[in-house]
Amino acid sequence: MVIAAPLGGRGAPHRPVLLEETLKFLAPERGGLFIDCTVGLGGHSEAILKSSNETRVIGIDLDPAALAYSRQRLAPFRDRFSAFQANFRAVAAVLEQADEHDPSGILVDLGVSSMQFDSPERGFSFRFDAPLGMRMDPTTGPTAADLLQQLPESEIARIIFEYGEERHSRRIARRIVERREQGKPITTTTELADLVRLAVGGHKRNQIHPATRTFQALRIAVNNELEGLGEFVGSVVDLLIPNGRFVGITFHSLEDRILKHELRRLSGYCECPPGLPVCSCGARNVVEVLTRRPVTPGAGEVEENPRARSAKLRAAEKI
Numbered sequence: 001m002v003i004a005a006p007l008g009g010r011g012a013p014h015r016p017v018l019l020e021e022t023l024k025f026l027a028p029e030r031g032g033l034f035i036d037c038t039v040g041l042g043g044h045s046e047a048i049l050k051s052s053n054e055t056r057v058i059g060i061d062l063d064p065a066a067l068a069y070s071r072q073r074l075a076p077f078r079d080r081f082s083a084f085q086a087n088f089r090a091v092a093a094v095l096e097q098a099d100e101h102d103p104s105g106i107l108v109d110l111g112v113s114s115m116q117f118d119s120p121e122r123g124f125s126f127r128f129d130a131p132l133g134m135r136m137d138p139t140t141g142p143t144a145a146d147l148l149q150q151l152p153e154s155e156i157a158r159i160i161f162e163y164g165e166e167r168h169s170r171r172i173a174r175r176i177v178e179r180r181e182q183g184k185p186i187t188t189t190t191e192l193a194d195l196v197r198l199a200v201g202g203h204k205r206n207q208i209h210p211a212t213r214t215f216q217a218l219r220i221a222v223n224n225e226l227e228g229l230g231e232f233v234g235s236v237v238d239l240l241i242p243n244g245r246f247v248g249i250t251f252h253s254l255e256d257r258i259l260k261h262e263l264r265r266l267s268g269y270c271e272c273p274p275g276l277p278v279c280s281c282g283a284r285n286v287v288e289v290l291t292r293r294p295v296t297p298g299a300g301e302v303e304e305n306p307r308a309r310s311a312k313l314r315a316a317e318k319i
């Protein structure tokens with residue numbers, strides 16, 4: 001079966017975000033093993049594999065549909081590419097299963113893929129009326145509708161405020177819980193988008209849809225996207241060979257903050273409060289940070305692919 005190519009923003013073919021910059025920092029032309037922790041549709045992996053006949057890629061993703069697509073796309077590279085369905089937090093176990101070690105580069109491109117966002121039945125987007133799913137692995141764990149049905153009002157408000165940076169979070173949470181108390185829980189994307197619009201008012205042309213922040217917040221909660229991210233960065237850096245490179249791409253300020261602080265700690269910068277007799281923040285000098293500031297897409301990339309607009313890339317080299 002041929003799996004159709006997903007479309008990116010404005011109907012353009014899906015394009016990997018910050019591709020040139022990713023290749024510059026990963027330097028895959030050196031050859032060796034690269035781990036793409038979020039292989040998605042395989043765009044970054046394909047470019048890594050094309051950079052040298054001496055590169056191999058292990059691709060990881062939670063989403064079976066994304067893996068099916070990238071396996072098909074990268075089949076021409078034969079045994080230089082292999083794919084595993086797993087949480088990237090289990091990357092060490094994946095390497096063991098693949099009987100591989102000593103990666104030269106590790107990439108993590110966080111967030112949602114255009115295939116997920118543009119598949120109506122996945123329930124990631126209010127552009128389509130669908131069950132409120134939002135699971136990257138649609139076979140396990142609670143859906144967004146389950147969370148809205150089960151969580152206390154205060155927790156729903158916290159999620160929408162913290163992960164969505166939505167100032168009307170309490171009002172939205174109140175309306176969600178009111179509906180559920182009336183025996184009419186939110187179960188679809190359209191119901192949630194309409195409820196948020198009513199709770200916060202309409203929006204002007206050129207402004208983002210009022211439900212954008214709430215949808216983003218719920219997606220982050222459903223997939224536990226922030227949990228253990230710092231520890232993950234620390235542990236993958238330990239897998240790299242000396243001079244191996246780590247590249248992380250984020251789309252949310254909280255993710256970028258975690259990445260920034262973790263890379264600083266891994267470069268030996270102690271973040272303990274002044275005056276502590278012994279360092280307790282876990283600072284250790286194992287990488288050199290290659291990006292003093294995050295690298296962001298240029299105007300041309302954002303014009304072509306508006307979903308790239310909030311992307312930030314940080315990179316480090318193992319000492």
Ligand SMILES: C[S@@+](CC[C@H](N)C(=O)[O-])C[C@H]1O[C@@H](n2cnc3c(N)ncnc32)[C@H](O)[C@@H]1O
Nearest residue numbers: 016038040041042043044061062063087088113
């Ligand atoms: C932005 S997309 C990656 C796009 C990819 N770089 C490309 O070029 O096509 C992010 C991918 O990460 C996957 N993902 C998110 N969290 C994950 C996790 N904890 N473990 C494994 N995969 C995850 C999602 O399913 C999604 O396919």
